[in-house]
Amino acid sequence: MAELILHHYPESPFSEKVRAIFGAKGLAWRSLQVSMVMPRPATIALTGGYRRIPVLQVGADVYCDTALIAEYLDGLGNGPSLYPAGHVLAAQTLARWVDTELFWAAVTLRFLPENMGGFFTNPATAQAFAEDRANFAQGAQVRRPSVDEARARYARFLSEMETQLGDGRPYLFGADWSIADFSVYHMLWFIHAGGGMAEWLGARPHAAAWMERMRAFGQHPGQPVSAEDALTAARDAQPLAIEQTSDLPGIPPGTEVNVAPVDYGVMPSHGTLLRCDTDGIVIRREHALTGAVNVHFPRHGFSVTRY
Numbered sequence: 001m002a003e004l005i006l007h008h009y010p011e012s013p014f015s016e017k018v019r020a021i022f023g024a025k026g027l028a029w030r031s032l033q034v035s036m037v038m039p040r041p042a043t044i045a046l047t048g049g050y051r052r053i054p055v056l057q058v059g060a061d062v063y064c065d066t067a068l069i070a071e072y073l074d075g076l077g078n079g080p081s082l083y084p085a086g087h088v089l090a091a092q093t094l095a096r097w098v099d100t101e102l103f104w105a106a107v108t109l110r111f112l113p114e115n116m117g118g119f120f121t122n123p124a125t126a127q128a129f130a131e132d133r134a135n136f137a138q139g140a141q142v143r144r145p146s147v148d149e150a151r152a153r154y155a156r157f158l159s160e161m162e163t164q165l166g167d168g169r170p171y172l173f174g175a176d177w178s179i180a181d182f183s184v185y186h187m188l189w190f191i192h193a194g195g196g197m198a199e200w201l202g203a204r205p206h207a208a209a210w211m212e213r214m215r216a217f218g219q220h221p222g223q224p225v226s227a228e229d230a231l232t233a234a235r236d237a238q239p240l241a242i243e244q245t246s247d248l249p250g251i252p253p254g255t256e257v258n259v260a261p262v263d264y265g266v267m268p269s270h271g272t273l274l275r276c277d278t279d280g281i282v283i284r285r286e287h288a289l290t291g292a293v294n295v296h297f298p299r300h301g302f303s304v305t306r307y
């Protein structure tokens with residue numbers, strides 16, 4: 001198998017989810033550190049437009065969105081499945097809620113002055129970030145909660161989490177981890193990354209101990225790789241053979257399509273549809289820098305339209 005190359009940046013919470021999964025599963029990975037703001041030429045050459053971070057590249061196959069990246073990684077490495085029998089629905093549903101509803105509360109909380117920590121001590125960096133994220137927000141369909149609402153949402157969630165962990169279980173659904181643990185972990189990591197609100201965890205010993213257990217997984221660094229070497233890895237590989245199928249009325253395999261997130265960061269990727277079914281969406285693209293690549297997306301949260 002080709003190497004696992006994560007396109008990410010250190011401050012990115014969704015990247016921290018994947019970095020922790022690499023650690024938990026003992027997977028060797030290569031780290032392609034991208035800028036916190038656009039442009040990201042190598043990553044965009046590979047995805048064809050999708051700009052959210054992280055992206056996992058495996059040779060000439062590119063996996064977008066951590067929901068799909070986690071499913072891909074689950075089949076590799078050591079340890080229990082991220083989707084334990086009997087808890088799949090609960091774990092996936094909690095992970096989706098955390099990655100969306102709790103995420104927007106987390107964004108509100110993280111950018112409070114008392115939670116900023118060392119973020120943006122340089123005004124020029126802050127200005128570049130604000131301009132970049134204004135572009136990113138074009139066409140978004142999300143509602144960012146007020147500070148009061150975000151605090152209430154997080155407080156309620158943390159107190160339910162404390163109760164759930166109160167019987168001494170090591171992970172949210174019992175003796176083994178699930179995808180929900182990694183989603184909750186990266187969100188708490190993000191909220192507390194600036195060092196603020198420490199008392200929120202301090203007052204909840206079970207949640208605090210769980211957080212330290214999860215944080216240990218994140219200490220598993222990747223070997224740096226350059227953008228040039230990542231592009232060479234794509235050019236040197238063949239994209240996976242994909243069984244062609246589509247459950248979209250009027251959009252059969254072979255159609256030129258746009259695939260885009262439905263909520264935010266809605267910049268589409270363009271390519272030829274190979275597959276669209278319950279398990280995901282795959283398009284094939286060609287680019288001078290990458291050769292032929294497959295770009296994979298989850299089905300949930302993405303739209304497919306004719307180009």
Ligand SMILES: N[C@@H](CCC(=O)N[C@@H](CS)C(=O)NCC(=O)O)C(=O)O
Nearest residue numbers: 012013014051052053054065066067
């Ligand atoms: N549902 C996506 C969310 C990804 C996401 O929102 N990533 C943030 C960074 S953590 C992002 O792309 N922000 C804009 C940017 O970095 O350009 C996933 O699970 O991968």
